[in-house]
Amino acid sequence: MSVWIAIGVTAVGCYAVKLLGLLVPAGALERPLVRRLAALLPVALLAALTAQQTFADGQDLVLDARAAGVAAAAVALLVRAPFLLVVAAAVVVTAGVRAVSG
Secondary structure, eight states: OOHHHHHHHHHHHHHHHHHHHHHSOHHHHTSHHHHHHHHHHHHHHHHHHHHHHHHEETTEEOOSHHHHHHHHHHHHHHTTOOHHHHHHHHHHHHHHHHHHHO
16 A cells, blocks of 8 residues: 555545534533543543553563653652652653663
């Protein structure tokens, strides 16, 4: 399949999804369940992406420096550290584990 065909199909698909979103009646979007799901869906997608990028390498489960960094960030969050400190803890632990393990 040509790259340009794939780009064209993707563009048409994105346009169709946006058009479907505009065609949904406003009353359906105001329901409490839909509002709750709309609020929680980005968090769930971000968590799934983080887990996949941290613990997967192709089809294999991997526990390496990235997992240690996420664990350090989780500990920093548990002690209610500021966001920049959470990120810094994850970076320092990940770099430390990679330096030690080679």
